[in-house]
Amino acid sequence: MDIKIRADKFNFFYNETMALKNISMNIFKNTVVGIIGPSGCGKSTFLRSINRMNDVIFGARHEGDILIDGENIYDKDIDVVGIRRRIGMVFQKSNPFPKSIFDNVAYGLKINGIKDRSYIAQKVEKSLQDAALWNEVKDRLSKSAFDLSGGQQQRLCIARALAVEPEVLLMDEPASALDPTATLKIEELIHELKSKYSIIIVTHNMQQAARISDYTAFFMMGELLEYDITSKVFTKPSKKITEDYITGRFG
Amino acid sequence: MRNPYRTQKIAFSLLFLATLLIVVPVGLIVIVIIFKGFPAINWQFLSDIPRQGMRSGGIFPAIIGTLYLVAGAIIFALPIGLLAAIYLSEYSKENVLNRIIRLAIINLSGVPSVVYGLFGLALFVVFFKFGASILAGSLTLGIMILPVIITTSREALESVPDSFREVSLSLGVSKWQTIRHIVLPNAIPGILTGTILGLGRAAGETAPILFTVAAFYLPRLPKSIFDQAMALPYHLYVISTQVPNVDEKIRYGTALVLLALVLFMNLVAIIIRYQFRRRKKW
């Protein structure tokens, strides 16, 4: 299988605190990677290292490399804005802009200089369909995004990320604030999306990781302790501590 | 034994009294000026030039002069103030220099306005050789209101949630575009409020325009930005203290126009702020 994202001996520091230690992993095309681990173990930090969202944090620095299609995203000459366009992100807390539903999805396109209205409209519809939200909002695209329910807002955020046609989708506990029905919708959606994207999803929920991910990575105190095919991690983990975590003995 | 109920009552009365002490004088000033000034207000008073050594006629040149000065001040102060606020809120790192700049801005807003006047005289009138002119007066007023504009704009920018910035960046939008398309639009009501409060201040001050632009008596409209101009606060000062036997009606009428102008601007600022609070959903 083709490697989409590759982390190579990646270390990350917040000032003097080491948040990621020697992370090396390959993430393949069109797969869903679930990242699990106790809170504070560095899951979000790792995710945000992949699209360089940590750049904006004062005192943050890294060692080692992360590559996308073999290209080092920490290369000096790389276009960071372009990297972020290729690697989309959905945040834990749904965060629509104070704009209409349509304008939320169209935002990335319009900013990137696309003027063709019918193309934008088409793209917005497609993204909303891909995010399984179209049928619920097609009659009120000009209404404020804040009028949507929590689950709908999160799917809107997914549509907004999809609209700029990323290659990779990073999701940081996208369903943690949602009720079971909305969570199920998001899970189905992730299943649909993997035919087009590589998806890396952080989740607190073991069952969810088992259900939706092809590969599972177990992080603990900044280290990647286990990374393998999901069924293997959940049935025959190579480390005792992984088993303890998965079976809920701590965490 | 102390009676907590009575203590509370006394405290309440004291607080109420303090509030009254603030509200009553303000209310009295407004009422007195309205009652004494209103009879002077008519179309001729607002649209005519001063006549007979400012003892009759109208105050039109002073109104226009003040409007010019306020407009000039804002043309100068808004872009600079806004850019400074954007720098402070979006680009500068939290460090000693930043703290010094913030402190300096706070201190600047406490500088007496006559000091700005002297500064404007030295810099714009004398050094840059603009002479006493609308240009020099506007720039002086602009500098005076810069701190207000910077401070309120910075607060408005900083009140835009960081999550908006994050999402925008994560969509492959550059930092400047994020500021331009997400941060600024959401901060505009706050920026407007600050600007209008600054305008109100600029319209009402006498000291900064005293040496830089204000004409004692100029019964015509200014011809260019290098011309002197009359202005409401200075005109009021002149007819109240420098010219004998001006009818009380005219003095209070001038005061009323000035007061109305300033209060109107503050009212607009309050309305914008209120509307914004009501609509804001995050």
Ligand SMILES: Nc1ncnc2c1ncn2[C@@H]1O[C@H](COP(=O)(O)OP(=O)(O)O)[C@@H](O)[C@H]1O
């Ligand atoms: N902005 C930050 N500044 C300093 N330390 C941080 C910051 N963000 C996270 N950390 C620290 O880094 C470690 C990993 O955090 P995080 O990646 O958010 O963990 P997780 O997402 O697995 O809960 C934690 O110890 C956390 O306190």
Ligand SMILES: [Mg+2]
């Ligand atoms: Mg996290």
